[in-house]
Amino acid sequence: xxxxxxxxxxxxxxxxxxxxxxxxxxxxxxxxxxxxxxxxxxxxxxxxxxxxxxxxxxxxxxxxxxxxxxxxxxxxxxxxxxxxxxxxxxxxxxxxxxxxxxxxxxxxxxxxxxxxxxxxxxxxxxxxxxxxxxxxxxxxxxxxxxxxxxxxxxxxxxxxxxxxxxxxxxxxxxxxxxxxxxxxxxxxxxxxxxxxxxxxxxxxxxxxxxxxxxxxxxxxxxxxxxxxxxxxxxxxxxxxxxxxxxxxxxxxxxxxxxxxxxxxxxxxxxxxxxxxxxxxxxxxxxxxxxxxxxxxxxxxxxxxxxxxxxxxxxxxxxxxxxxxxxxxxxxxxxxxxxxxxxxxxxxxxxxxxxxxxxxxxxxxxxxxxxxxxxxxxxxxxxxxxxxxxxxxxxxxxxxxxxxxxxxxxxxxxxxxxxxxxxxxxxxxxxxxxxxxxx
Numbered sequence: 001x002x003x004x005x006x007x008x009x010x011x012x013x014x015x016x017x018x019x020x021x022x023x024x025x026x027x028x029x030x031x032x033x034x035x036x037x038x039x040x041x042x043x044x045x046x047x048x049x050x051x052x053x054x055x056x057x058x059x060x061x062x063x064x065x066x067x068x069x070x071x072x073x074x075x076x077x078x079x080x081x082x083x084x085x086x087x088x089x090x091x092x093x094x095x096x097x098x099x100x101x102x103x104x105x106x107x108x109x110x111x112x113x114x115x116x117x118x119x120x121x122x123x124x125x126x127x128x129x130x131x132x133x134x135x136x137x138x139x140x141x142x143x144x145x146x147x148x149x150x151x152x153x154x155x156x157x158x159x160x161x162x163x164x165x166x167x168x169x170x171x172x173x174x175x176x177x178x179x180x181x182x183x184x185x186x187x188x189x190x191x192x193x194x195x196x197x198x199x200x201x202x203x204x205x206x207x208x209x210x211x212x213x214x215x216x217x218x219x220x221x222x223x224x225x226x227x228x229x230x231x232x233x234x235x236x237x238x239x240x241x242x243x244x245x246x247x248x249x250x251x252x253x254x255x256x257x258x259x260x261x262x263x264x265x266x267x268x269x270x271x272x273x274x275x276x277x278x279x280x281x282x283x284x285x286x287x288x289x290x291x292x293x294x295x296x297x298x299x300x301x302x303x304x305x306x307x308x309x310x311x312x313x314x315x316x317x318x319x320x321x322x323x324x325x326x327x328x329x330x331x332x333x334x335x336x337x338x339x340x341x342x343x344x345x346x347x348x349x350x351x352x353x354x355x356x357x358x359x360x361x362x363x364x365x366x367x368x369x370x371x372x373x374x375x376x377x378x379x380x381x382x383x384x385x386x387x388x389x390x391x392x393x394x395x396x397x398x399x400x401x402x403x404x405x406x407x408x409x410x411x412x413x414x415x416x417x418x419x420x421x422x423x424x425x426x427x428x429x430x431x432x433x434x435x436x437x438x
Contacts, residue, residue, distance in 0.1 A: 003183070004263050006176040007053045008099055010169070014051070015065050017165050021121040021154065023064035024166055025113075027133045031057050046355040047162060049264055050170055052098045056088065058106045060133075062116055068101040071116060076105040110136065114143035123156040124165060163362060170354060171361030172375040177265060177354065178409065181377060184225070184267035185407060185418040187260040190215045192271055192422050195230075195258075196432050199275055201250035205230040208254070209244050216260040225266035226357050228258035232275065234388040236401025239347060250276045253283055255401055259357070266357045268379050269419050270405035277433035282396045284426055286384050289321030290402045291424065293382040297349055301378065301408045301415035306369035311349040314382040318345050326394045327386065344384050344393075353377045353407055372410045377418070381405030 014024065026047040032040045044055045051061055052072065060073040077090035089096075094103035104112055117123065117140055127134055145155035161167075173181070194211040209230045217223055231241040232248045236255035248254060252275050259267035272287065274280075279287060297314040319341040322328040327344055328335050335341055352359035354377060363370055372378075383403030386393050404424055409416040423432045 003176075003179060004053060005050070005180065005265075006174070007051065009174065009176065010050050011052075011063065011070060011099065013169050013174075014063055014166060015069055017169065018063075018065055019122075020065050021119060022124065022165075023062060023117070023120045023122075024124040024162065025063075025137065026051070026061050026126070026162065026166075027130060028054070028057055028059035030130070044264070046170075046264070046360070047166060050166075050355060052094075052100070054089075054094070054098050060106065060109055062113070064116070064120065070099055070101050071112075072098065072100040072103045073106045073109045073112075074103060076107070110140070113137075113140040114147065117141060117144035117156055118147055118151070118153040120144075120156050121154050122158045122160060124160045124162050126162050127159070163360060167360035168362075170359065171352060172373065173354060173377055173409075174375070178375075178377075180262045180265040181267065181353075181407070181409075182418055184221070184260045184262040184265055185269075186421070187216050187219055187221055187262065188258070188267040188269050188419065189421040191258065191260060192256065192269065193432070195254075195256055196271075196273060196423075199248060199254050199273070199433070201248055201275055203248050205232055205235075205244040205246050205248065208248075208256070209258075212256065212258055221260050221262045222264050223261065225259045225261035225268060229256065229270075230258070231255045231401070234399040234401070236272070236403070237385040237387050237399070239385070248275045251280065253279075253400065253402065255403055257403065257405065259407075264355050266353055266355070266359075267407055267419065268353055268357055268381075268405065269407065269422060270381055270383075270403045271422060271424060271429075272402045272404060273429045273433055278430055279426060283400055283402075285325060286321075286386075286397065286400050287402050287404075287426060289318065289325070290382050290384055290404050291426075293317035293321070294380055294404045294406070294424075297380045297382060298406065298408055298415055298417065301372060301380065301410055303372055303374055303410055303412060305372050307350065307363055307372060307378075308369035310378070310380060314349040314380075315341060315345065318382055318384060321384070325397060327397065344386060345382070346385070347381075347383070349382055350378045350380050353379055374410055374412050376410045378408055378410070379405055380408055 028048045029045045058075045062071040072094040091103035094100040148155040191212040198211045227242045230244045233252035235241045255272045257270040293314040352361045385401045386397045388399040407418040
């Protein structure tokens with residue numbers, strides 16, 4: 001059975017970070033219609049889940065230091081609706097199973113929120129996500145301010161985005177979260193191994209995708225962390241190619257960008273390997289440049305280093321490689337300065353990873369790149385992409401796309417690659433493909 005995060009510990013961290021006259025208010029995301037009257041499977045809001053573990057829609061969470069630090073507004077029990085959409089915990093379940101000190105039906109939030117906001121000077125709330133929620137919050141603040149003139153209590157005077165405190169806490173992963181991310185990495189490794197085992201000339205991208213996903217759901221995980229990219233040949237030059245229905249061809253590379261999530265904690269991995277188990281000379285040249293860029297960028301992932309140093313390191317190695325391959329001409333420093341390298345490397349090298357694939361957390365503070373700290377988890381994902389119709393590129397490189405991506409934990413010492421079990425060195429990749437073929 002899959003473990004769950006320590007939600008009580010998460011709330012305790014948040015309460016410790018708040019002053020007595022501060023509060024946090026977060027709303028769950030809405031249900032989205034897929035087509036007709038069919039809805040997408042609901043995915044809980046990450047802030048709501050991090051604080052409570054609540055997975056149902058129509059929820060608001062109010063956190064403030066005091067006698068009743070967690071107040072939840074949730075769907076009420078409704079036997080008629082539960083026949084169609086499943087059992088609801090209701091307010092009693094919110095208290096019994098999700099840590100709420102007080103819980104009300106969601107329909108009562110207009111009645112109770114103005115009272116809860118009295119005595120609150122600063123409210124941490126994300127405006128501009130939901131206009132209905134914004135209207136509710138401002139109306140409640142106005143009512144709290146009116147009451148404050150009579151009872152002498154304060155009402156919210158300043159507003160902060162959750163990134164100021166809540167998201168800063170989510171950025172620094174604790175032991176319970178890292179355990180889940182390691183589990184997601186193990187399952188991701190199993191999926192990529194199955195993909196390597198199946199990939200061959202004549203096999204469809206969607207068949208590889210099916211093999212990739214099977215062990216994730218079979219394990220009881222929450223599934224895929226994002227829509228998988230299974231891109232054969234020149235499809236890999238499309239960064240977010242998700243059609244996944246072409247047939248693989250001998251001599252091509254297969255780029256797979258896919259990761260499992262466990263209890264909604266994401267893994268994000270890319271591997272590129274030859275469909276028929278052996279790199280061509282041109283493919284290997286490109287691959288080794290990308291691999292060197294990734295390894296040197298990973299080496300930068302140390303406490304105290306600015307996050308920007310990861311990208312800068314990868315860009316320099318990749319640009320040197322582009323010049324060596326004949327994709328670019330002239331001094332490397334000039335090609336970096338004029339950003340001509342973006343013709344073949346057009347995306348960033350790293351992003352935070354956690355409950356969101358592109359997880360919360362600031363990349364810059366006070367005009368400087370955010371310094372790395374122990375407990376941060378991030379991706380490192382350099383690549384080179386030569387369009388099939390790029391007439392300025394050497395002909396033997398056209399249509400080649402390589403990306404290599406791992407998930408890295410920053411520690412007090414050396415960086416830890418959570419996804420190191422998935423082969424990526426050329427000899428390991430070829431051996432894994434040949435063994436699978438055999």
